[in-house]
Amino acid sequence: MNLSIIETHAHIYDEVFAEDRAIMLEKAFSEGVSEIWMPNCASETIEGMMALAEQYPTKCLPMMGLHPCYVKEDFEKELYIVEEWLNKYKFLAIGEIGMDLYWDKTFQKQQEEAFLTQCQLAKKHNLWIDIHSRNAFWETVELIEKNADPNLKGIFHCFSGDLADAQKAIELGFLLGIGGVVTFKNGGLDKILPHISLENIVLETDAPYLAPVPYRGKRNEPAYLTIIAQKVADTMEVSVEQVIEQTTLNAKSLRY
Ligand SMILES: [Zn+2]
Numbered sequence: 001m002n003l004s005i006i007e008t009h010a011h012i013y014d015e016v017f018a019e020d021r022a023i024m025l026e027k028a029f030s031e032g033v034s035e036i037w038m039p040n041c042a043s044e045t046i047e048g049m050m051a052l053a054e055q056y057p058t059k060c061l062p063m064m065g066l067h068p069c070y071v072k073e074d075f076e077k078e079l080y081i082v083e084e085w086l087n088k089y090k091f092l093a094i095g096e097i098g099m100d101l102y103w104d105k106t107f108q109k110q111q112e113e114a115f116l117t118q119c120q121l122a123k124k125h126n127l128w129i130d131i132h133s134r135n136a137f138w139e140t141v142e143l144i145e146k147n148a149d150p151n152l153k154g155i156f157h158c159f160s161g162d163l164a165d166a167q168k169a170i171e172l173g174f175l176l177g178i179g180g181v182v183t184f185k186n187g188g189l190d191k192i193l194p195h196i197s198l199e200n201i202v203l204e205t206d207a208p209y210l211a212p213v214p215y216r217g218k219r220n221e222p223a224y225l226t227i228i229a230q231k232v233a234d235t236m237e238v239s240v241e242q243v244i245e246q247t248t249l250n251a252k253s254l255r256y
Pocket of ligand 1: 206
């Protein structure tokens with residue numbers, strides 16, 4: 001296949017790749033993955049991410065942001081570090097940012113504040129946002145609407161809501177990040193994808209998490225994007241070439 005695939009969300013700096021990172025990346029590139037977009041989590045993940053950005057400057061592109069699961073008592077200090085980096089490096093996007101009320105609601109208020117602050121940073125630096133929202137879709141939507149910036153765009157990464165959620169995200173001008181969940185039996189994306197347009201989605205793995213079937217439960221990696229693209233094609237009843245071509249265009253529309 002001669003098409004280029006953009007991996008819009010992968011934590012390739014994660015320590016689970018320490019032993020074979022270069023091989024893992026070469027495998028992805030040989031599968032047609034032309035770019036890998038790296039979401040940041042917190043200050044502790046910046047060093048590893050930036051090392052990859054330096055090593056693969058045209059292929060591994062970093063985002064900057066504070067992940068909602070890392071929003072704790074010290075979140076203001078973390079946001080200060082995010083801001084400092086934004087002032088000295090041209091990042092691809094602000095991410096990953098958002099709300100996660102799945103594990104813990106202790107810092108819900110702080111998560112909201114961190115999200116809104118980072119939406120403002122996106123505006124200031126003219127960047128799009130990569131959203132992580134888990135058990136918090138409508139809370140996140142409310143914050144986006146409150147932020148009231150019609151120019152704010154981005155991706156709802158690892159989208160896993162229902163059709164009404166999908167339509168709302170699209171209405172707000174966002175793309176849906178589709179990953180390994182599309183291959184899960186009860187993933188629910190089979191009920192959404194046939195009702196939306198190919199122009200509304202991008203592909204991602206969220207590696208090392210959420211590996212697609214037949215690797216479910218194992219380490220995920222960007223090379224598996226071809227499995228995800230094929231499953232999206234089957235579900236939407238189009239060719240895999242069409243899926244890759246359109247999702248790459250969609251991804252580029254954010255960047256250029
Ligand atoms: Zn992620």
